[in-house]
Amino acid sequence: MKTSLWKDNPVTVVLIAIQLVVYLLMTLAGGSTTPAVLIRFGALQAAAVQAGEWWRLLTPVFVHIGFAHLLINSITLYFIGMYIEQLFGHWRMLVIYLGSAIVGNLLSAYWLPAGISAGASTGIFGLFGAFIMLGATFRENQALRMLSRQFLILVVLNIATDLMVPGIDLAGHLGGFIGGFLLAYLVGAPRLGRVNIVERTFATLVLIAGVVVLFIKVS
Template sequence: MRNSVWKDNPVTVTLIAIQVIIYLLMTLAGGSTNPAVLLRFGALQSAALQADEWWRLITPVFVHIGFAHLLINSITLYFIGMYIEQLFGHWRLLVIYLGSAVVGNLMSAYWLPAGISAGASTGIFGLFGAFIMLGASFRENQALRMLSRQFLILVVLNIVTDLMVPGIDLAGHLGGFIGGFLLAYLVGAPRLGRVNVIERTLATLVLVAGILVLFIKVS
C-alpha cells in the first residue's frame, strides 16, 4: 500500500500549508497586495534589514502577493519539493529551502534595495539548484541526469521570462538557485551516495564567502 503524500513528504506539505495560512491571514488583515500588510507579515525590504530585522531573510518565503502568486508557487513547490524530499531526506530539504531563501533574499536586498519583495520562489529556485547538483554529482544515474537537464532548461526559461517581464525579482531567483546548488553539496545526498569531498569543500567555502559578502554589503 502506498504511503500518503503527508507521510512521504511532511516537510513539503507543511511548507505549503504555512504559506496558505499566511495568505489567508493577510487577506483578513487588509489584503496580500497591500504594502503595509506585506511588511507586517514579513516581506523583504532592505531598509528593514538595516534596522536589524534579519528574520526577514526567511519570512518572505511564506508571504505571497496575490492569489495567483500563491497558487503558482504552491503547485511548483509541491512537485519539486516531493522530488527533493525523497532524494535528500526531510531535514535536508528544509535546510536547502530555507538556506536558499536566505541567499536569494540577500541578493534581492542588495540589487533592489528600494523594493518590497516576497514569495517562495527564492526557495523553489534553490530546490531546482539542488536537483542540478544531483545531475552533476551522480552522472552515472541516467534518470537523474535527464531530469536535471530538463529542470535546467526550465530554470533558463524562467530567467529569460524574468528579464522580459517587469516586477519579477530576478536577483532573488538567481541567488536562490545558486544558494540551493551550493547547499546541496554542503548537506549531501546520502540516499544516493557520497558527494566528492573536494567539490563539497569548495562549494561550502564559496557559499560562506558569498553570504558574508552579501551580508556586509546589505548591512
C-alpha cells in the same frame, strides 16, 4: 505500493500549509497586495533589513502577493518539493529550501534595495539548484541526469522571462538557485551516494564567502 503524502513528504506539506495560512491571515488583515500588510507579515524590504530586521531574509518565503502568486508557487513547490524531499531526506530538504531563501533574499536586498518583494520562489529556485547538483554529481544515474537537464531548461526559461517582465525579483531567483546548488553539496545526498569531498569543501567555502560578503554589503 501505497504511499502517504504526509508520511513521505511532511516538510513539503508543512511548508505549503504555512504559506496558505499566512495568505488567509493577510487577506483578513487587509489584503495580500496591500504594501502595509505585506510589510507587517514579513515581506522583504532592504531598508528594514538594514535597520536590524534580519528575520526578513527568511519570512518572505511564506508571504505571497495575490492568489495567483500563491497558487503558482504552491503547485511548483508541491512537485519539486516531493522530488527533493525523497532524494535528500526531510531535514536536508528543509535546510536547502530555507537556506536558499535566505541567500536569495540577501542578494535581492543588495541588488534591489528599493521596493518590496516576497514569495516562495527564492526557496523553489534553490530546490531546482539542488536537483541540478544531483545531475552533475551522480552522472551515472540516467534518470537523474535527464530530469536535471529538464529542470535546467526550465530555470533558463524562467530567468529569460524575468529579464523581459518587469516587477519580477531576478536577483532573488538567481540567489536562490545558486544557494540551493551550493547547499546541496554541503548537506550531501546519502540516499544516493557520497559526494566528492573536494567538490563539497569548495562549494561550502564559496557559499560561506558569498553569504558573508552579502551580509557586509547589505548591512
